[in-house]
Amino acid sequence: MASRIASRRRQPSIPGAPLPHPNIHIESAGAITTVTIDRPRRKNACTPAMWAGLRHGFRDIAESSARAVVLAGAGGDFCAGADVGPADDEEASADQPPRHRIDHMRDIADTVMAIHDCPRPVIAKVDGVAVGAGFGMALAADMVWCSERARFSLIFARRGLSLDFGTSWLLPKRIGLHEAKRLAFTGDIIGASRAAELGIVNEVVAAEDLDAAVDEMAATLAAGPPIALANSKRFLNNASNISLFQALEAEALGQGVNFATHDTKEAMRAFVEKRDPAFEGW
Structure with missing residues (x-):
């Protein structure tokens, strides 16, 4: 099933969805949708309009037939964060309308939520x-695969800024408060191996193997039961904010939903028949 999903014809975008931004590319191959930030000359640093493009793109994906999402950058970099430098061309100038900074930050917050709360599993390919x-965008994804040459930094302090893009909330949950403070206060750049030691990334692979490794994981996720996976994602995202009793109640309600689906019935049949289930998403 996974191989069939991965090998289906590549489509230029989500059918019926408008292009979110010229530098944000969305492609669908079967049940897997890839979102690529494509501004390599600025290491994929995002303008306000690009953040909006990501936000609208992920909202479209949430309502699409996609069953797994890969978030990547073009040209050998993931994303250098927000483009806070001078607008040195017409494209960048047009992407920075005159608005109060806090309005831009609230727009960015909506982008964080669109990625983090996407009901499909999201893999950041760094x-x-x-x-x-x-860095915050990678943390907003469900899993992170990176190459050996990947580098991570909460560079805000070096720019005279405090944390944003949800990093103050996302990073401590991933690596603990003390290590998060160390990265936040110093702005240190860490390599892939250190990121793996801290638990920031799931797996580190050679740069030439990164695409294949992510494709394999995306195909595995896309072959899974979408409704059950969406439930599990929500449970895990909410786990630190609710009590054990509330978690148990949510799990009970989730199983009630699952047992009413075709996919759970198919999984039970497949178990008895000693074969892999073919999930259809309903």
Whole structure:
């Protein structure tokens, strides 16, 4: 099933969805949707309009038939965060409308939520730099695969800024409060092996193997039961904010939903028949 999903014809975008931004590319191959930030000359640093493009893109994906999402950067880097430098061309100038900074930050917050709360499993594929908001974007995904040459930094302090893109909430949950403070206060750049030691990434692979490794995991996720996986994602995302009793109640309600689906019935039949289930998403 996974191989069939991965090998289906590549489509240019989600059918019926408008192009979110010229530098945000969305492609669908079967049940797997890939979102690529494509501004390599600025290491994929995002303008306000690009954040909006990501936000709208993920909202479209949430309502699509996609069953797994890969979030990546073009040109050998993941994302250098927000483009806070001078607008040195017409494209960048047009992407920075005159609005109060706090309005931009609230728009970015909506982008964080669109990625984090996407009901599909999201894999961040990190090559090169993931710094500032780019680091936060990787953390907003469900899992992170990176190359051996990946570099991560909460660079905010070096720019005279405090944390944003949800990093103050996301990172301590991933690596603990003390290590998160160390990265936040110093702005240190860490490599892939240190990121793995801290638990920031799931797996580190050679740069030439990164695409294949992520494709394999995405195909595995896309072959799974979408409704059950969406439930589990929500349970895990909410786990630190609710009591054990509330978690147990949510799990009970979730299983009530699952047992009413075709996919759970198919899984039970497949178990008895000693074969792999073929999940259809309903």
